[in-house]
Amino acid sequence: MKEVVIVGGGIVGLCCAWHLHEAGMRVTIVDKGDFSEGCSFGNSGMIVPSHFIPLASPGMIAKGLKWMFSKGSPFYIRPRLNLELAQWLWMFYRSASKKHVAECAPLLRDMHIEGREFYQQLNSKPGFDFHFDRKGILMMYQTASGEHEEAETAEMAHELGIEANILSPDDLKILDPGIAMNVRGAVHFPGDAHLAPHVLMLQLIASLRKSGVEFMGNSEVIRIDDQGLDGAIISLKNNENIKAKDVVIATGTWSGILMKKSGFKLPMQDGKGYSMTIHQPPGMPSVPAILTEARVAITPMGDKLRLAGTLEISGRDEKINPHKVKSILSAASNYYPELKITDSRPVWYGYRPCTPDGMPCIGRLSKGSSILLATGHAMMGLSLAPATGRMVKDIIFGKTQMEKVKKFHPLRFK
Numbered sequence: 306m307k308e309v310v311i312v313g314g315g316i317v318g319l320c321c322a323w324h325l326h327e328a329g330m331r332v333t334i335v336d337k338g339d340f341s342e343g344c345s346f347g348n349s350g351m352i353v354p355s356h357f358i359p360l361a362s363p364g365m366i367a368k369g370l371k372w373m374f375s376k377g378s379p380f381y382i383r384p385r386l387n388l389e390l391a392q393w394l395w396m397f398y399r400s401a402s403k404k405h406v407a408e409c410a411p412l413l414r415d416m417h418i419e420g421r422e423f424y425q426q427l428n429s430k431p432g433f434d435f436h437f438d439r440k441g442i443l444m445m446y447q448t449a450s451g452e453h454e455e456a457e458t459a460e461m462a463h464e465l466g467i468e469a470n471i472l473s474p475d476d477l478k479i480l481d482p483g484i485a486m487n488v489r490g491a492v493h494f495p496g497d498a499h500l501a502p503h504v505l506m507l508q509l510i511a512s513l514r515k516s517g518v519e520f521m522g523n524s525e526v527i528r529i530d531d532q533g534l535d536g537a538i539i540s541l542k543n544n545e546n547i548k549a550k551d552v553v554i555a556t557g558t559w560s561g562i563l564m565k566k567s568g569f570k571l572p573m574q575d576g577k578g579y580s581m582t583i584h585q586p587p588g589m590p591s592v593p594a595i596l597t598e599a600r601v602a603i604t605p606m607g608d609k610l611r612l613a614g615t616l617e618i619s620g621r622d623e624k625i626n627p628h629k630v631k632s633i634l635s636a637a638s639n640y641y642p643e644l645k646i647t648d649s650r651p652v653w654y655g656y657r658p659c660t661p662d663g664m665p666c667i668g669r670l671s672k673g674s675s676i677l678l679a680t681g682h683a684m685m686g687l688s689l690a691p692a693t694g695r696m697v698k699d700i701i702f703g704k705t706q707m708e709k710v711k712k713f714h715p716l717r718f719k
Contacts, residue, residue, distance in 0.1 A: 313555035316345035320694030337525035347653040349602035349613040354417040355494035359663030361400040379600030383619035396661035416692035423691035435505035441495035443594040560680035576657040580613035588643035599636030667713040
């Protein structure tokens with residue numbers, strides 16, 4: 306019997322493996338792919354203590370109603386008759402309250418800060434250099450409504466002890482000299498950071514392999530049978546069975562599908578996002594930014610610039626939406642008029658696991674269960690992964706009681 310099997314080789318699974326291995330456990334990571342692709346490779350690379358507001362918030366309801374049926378908008382829901390989507394939307398609506406935001410904000414803040422400290426320390430270790438930089442992130446706005454929204458968030462940040470500075474266009478010229486910006490202003494969160502996720506993933510996988518963590522690639526899990534204190538049996542598509550004392554499900558958007566096959570209903574929707582990585586375009590900024598009105602992320606990664614954006618809830622649709630790609634490119638050149646992008650190919654896309662309350666699912670399925678979930682991080686997987694891995698380790702070692710992490714408990718939707 307294996308000690309711990311982690312299903313899913315993305316950044317959340319790798320961080321779980323790191324913490325468990327550091328604690329002395331024998332760890333195996335199983336993935337249906339070859340550990341060379343997925344959301345963890347193509348995301349915006351941002352580590353964001355500034356993003357303490359969960360996806361399910363009152364402001365998101367208003368924006369969603371405005372955007373949801375426009376194909377070029379940052380947030381789009383493809384209209385369809387689907388009971389699971391209808392249930393998810395209803396739960397999202399019920400969760401999007403000021404009380405929910407107030408309860409979740411300190412938890413998310415602490416997880417993001419833990420992630421930032423983890424990556425900063427990891428980047429200084431031998432074998433690691435994934436372009437970690439702590440220049441902060443700019444929340445840039447062009448309109449009065451955008452300014453009002455970001456000023457409100459800055460005020461909330463101050464209440465949570467997070468530094469947030471409101472900058473004028475002249476201030477921005479000092480922060481990032483020589484870069485033309487077509488904005489009304491921005492809020493700078495100097496405590497945020499960024500890195501190159503594709504480099505991080507490759508280096509983290511190499512380090513874990515070297516330290517003795519077992520990797521089983523091209524091994525698709527089709528079912529997990531929970532046998533409580535006797536462990537769990539993991540059934541693979543190739544008819545192989547693996548028995549483990551503890552199993553951690555960190556398969557992102559596939560978690561809901563896998564749990565359903567294993568007899569557990571997890572309300573989750575796939576949030577599709579796009580990114581493009583351009584080699585040293587003229588007018589490339591040095592400070593990462595999120596374009597408030599367009600909801601597009603701009604991240605310098607060494608000699609490259611990554612543009613990322615959109616949240617498209619349209620089921621598992623493998624097609625690239627040209628309206629979304631055009632919107633991302635147009636927004637980038639609108640906010641940065643001297644940014645020249647001549648070739649945006651290839652366009653990457655991936656699916657983010659979105660829960661109806663905007664909070665991740667972390668914990669055992671039930672008391673005595675051998676299965677733990679570590680999923681549902683939406684667009685924040687990279688930033689929240691280190692804290693998630695540490696929480697999973699603490700739960701396995703009995704250091705965290707489930708009632709202390711009830712906002713993350715997998716059974717909270719019942």
